Amino acid sequence: ILNVEQSPQSLHVQEGDSTNFTCSFPSSNFYALHWYRWETAKSPEALFVMTLNGDEKKKGRISATLNTKEGYSYLYIKGSQPEDSATYLCAWLIYNQGGKLIFGQGTELSVKP
Amino acid sequence: GAVVSQHPSRVICKSGTSVKIECRSLDFQATTMFWYRQFPKQSLMLMATSNEGSKATYEQGVEKDKFLINHASLTLSTLTVTSAHPEDSSFYICSAIGTVLNQPQHFGDGTRLSIL
Numbered sequence: 001i002l003n004v005e006q007s008p009q010s011l012h013v014q015e016g017d018s019t020n021f022t023c024s025f026p027s028s029n030f031y032a033l034h035w036y037r038w039e040t041a042k043s044p045e046a047l048f049v050m051t052l053n054g055d056e057k058k059k060g061r062i063s064a065t066l067n068t069k070e071g072y073s074y075l076y077i078k079g080s081q082p083e084d085s086a087t088y089l090c091a092w093l094i095y096n097q098g099g100k101l102i103f104g105q106g107t108e109l110s111v112k113p
Numbered sequence: 114g115a116v117v118s119q120h121p122s123r124v125i126c127k128s129g130t131s132v133k134i135e136c137r138s139l140d141f142q143a144t145t146m147f148w149y150r151q152f153p154k155q156s157l158m159l160m161a162t163s164n165e166g167s168k169a170t171y172e173q174g175v176e177k178d179k180f181l182i183n184h185a186s187l188t189l190s191t192l193t194v195t196s197a198h199p200e201d202s203s204f205y206i207c208s209a210i211g212t213v214l215n216q217p218q219h220f221g222d223g224t225r226l227s228i229l
Contacts, residue, residue: 046217103157
């Protein structure tokens with residue numbers, strides 16, 4: 001069974017704290033890993049598409065790393081702000097399946113001012 | 114960026130009713146659209162993949178006669194929940210991609226379906 005796991009399920013931090021969470025995925029037949037940010041009452045928004053082992057991507061205060069050999073990716077948020085409050089989803093792109101993704105359960109981040 | 118519109122955002126209806134949900138790509142041609150269902154506190158579960166002009170491919174355990182998917186054009190896919198029952202109450206969300214498979218999916222806002 002192909003499984004994508006995220007931890008923790010939820011996280012409560014204070015404004016200004018830096019935080020990180022984990023996505024674990026199957027290491028065999030790796031093709032790509034996606035990260036999305038999902039704010040309440042909005043649609044999920046793509047953050048990163050990661051393909052290469054050792055890759056690190058950055059978007060403002062958010063960055064992500066990828067280890068395809070051991071099957072994990074970390075998402076980091078530096079100096080969290082209340083507007084970072086959202087659910088962060090990772091999704092594993094299934095090889096040769098027409099773009100199908102397997103999603104983790106998400107990490108729900110709440111940043112208190 | 115690419116925009117996907119999903120309508121309606123919320124539906125409340127009686128048991129036995131059929132409900133149609135539309136997913137439109139507004140500014141790009143969606144070669145492939147995906148339909149997901151989400152139960153509370155769970156991940157997005159892929160229900161089916163639809164490609165323009167061909168039959169949808171359903172995931173294991175998804176009843177194709179219950180969840181009818183049509184992808185008649187490069188900008189529109191519809192999901193019809195036929196003869197809906199309370200157990201079909203859920204959050205349904207679509208996404209779309211163009212011709213490049215390894216690109217982010219563009220999501221609609223989702224539809225909250227409640228069957229009384």
